[in-house]
Amino acid sequence: MNKVVELFGRNTRKKGAKWLKIIPAQGCPFLGKRCYKVRKSDPDISIGSCTVLYGAANAEPIIICPTRLIERGQIFTDCLHLLTTHEPGNELHVVSEVTVPGGSVDYFLVSAKRGKVRDFVGIELQTLDTTGTVWPERQRLVKELGVPRSDNAEESTKAFGMNWKMTAKTILVQMHHKVKTFEHINKKLVLVIQDKLLSYMTREFRFDHLSNPAMIGEPMHFHAYSMTCDDAGEYSLSLASRLSTDVDGIASCLGLQAEARVELADIITRLELKISPSTRFRPV
Numbered sequence: 257m258n259k260v261v262e263l264f265g266r267n268t269r270k271k272g273a274k275w276l277k278i279i280p281a282q283g284c285p286f287l288g289k290r291c292y293k294v295r296k297s298d299p300d301i302s303i304g305s306c307t308v309l310y311g312a313a314n315a316e317p318i319i320i321c322p323t324r325l326i327e328r329g330q331i332f333t334d335c336l337h338l339l340t341t342h343e344p345g346n347e348l349h350v351v352s353e354v355t356v357p358g359g360s361v362d363y364f365l366v367s368a369k370r371g372k373v374r375d376f377v378g379i380e381l382q383t384l385d386t387t388g389t390v391w392p393e394r395q396r397l398v399k400e401l402g403v404p405r406s407d408n409a410e411e412s413t414k415a416f417g418m419n420w421k422m423t424a425k426t427i428l429v430q431m432h433h434k435v436k437t438f439e440h441i442n443k444k445l446v447l448v449i450q451d452k453l454l455s456y457m458t459r460e461f462r463f464d465h466l467s468n469p470a471m472i473g474e475p476m477h478f479h480a481y482s483m484t485c486d487d488a489g490e491y492s493l494s495l496a497s498r499l500s501t502d503v504d505g506i507a508s509c510l511g512l513q514a515e516a517r518v519e520l521a522d523i524i525t526r527l528e529l530k531i532s533p534s535t536r537f538r539p540v
Contacts, residue, residue: 259310259393261308261309261317263305265306276402280403284304287323295391298406303391304394305390307320317483317491320386325481325493326381331481334495335379335444335479338472341375347368350535351366354378358436359434361445362379368528371531373524373527378443380446383449384450384452385419391409391412396410424461431447432510435502438475439476446479449478451481451497454499479495480496480497
């Protein structure tokens, strides 16, 4: 059984997919444009591997592309309650890639009125980083599907693995840096991850002090999603658990410190420059 279970957003086990069109088109159904994950050796080729099976005894679907998490925009809908000053009549926007002290935040869910920001929530996405390369397994799948290939990589014996420790530690360090800013300006930051990654974090780091279920007043939130296959043969995500803490809580996990500070007006200015009709969000 091939380990690539989702390619270009489609379940590779589902019958009837038009792979001869899907693979050459290289489209990402979650972004509505070409898959941005390309081969370093050939940038004209998008890799397209969203989810893979991983595990020795009971292999489970593991998401390896952050964009896979934005399916249906559900992760944004699940953050609406954190817009504590949002009011009826305000517009909702999803703004991508806004820089704050500590780095760039993947998305902001923004409540705005007449082009002025009234409230916002920062949303960071993290999926598992792989070791080795998924490409040979991907090419074996493409061969099985009867689609022409650009190389003979399916003959390679190279395997891939999951970089659990580095993925978890790196994102927790980043969250510690960034949430200090959000706590300072009394706003919320949400880390969206798969439930498998959260399970690893709770085993390998000190998480027993986090609020479970999450408390709306705390600045740092974890939203973990499970992945299941529905009756139609498509994988879908659903919110499985919510945790929360503050900057000291993340520091307790890692023992790190950050000195990130920014004024609320600075972030609002950056957001107002980026909101437009194209960023409008319509909840599912």
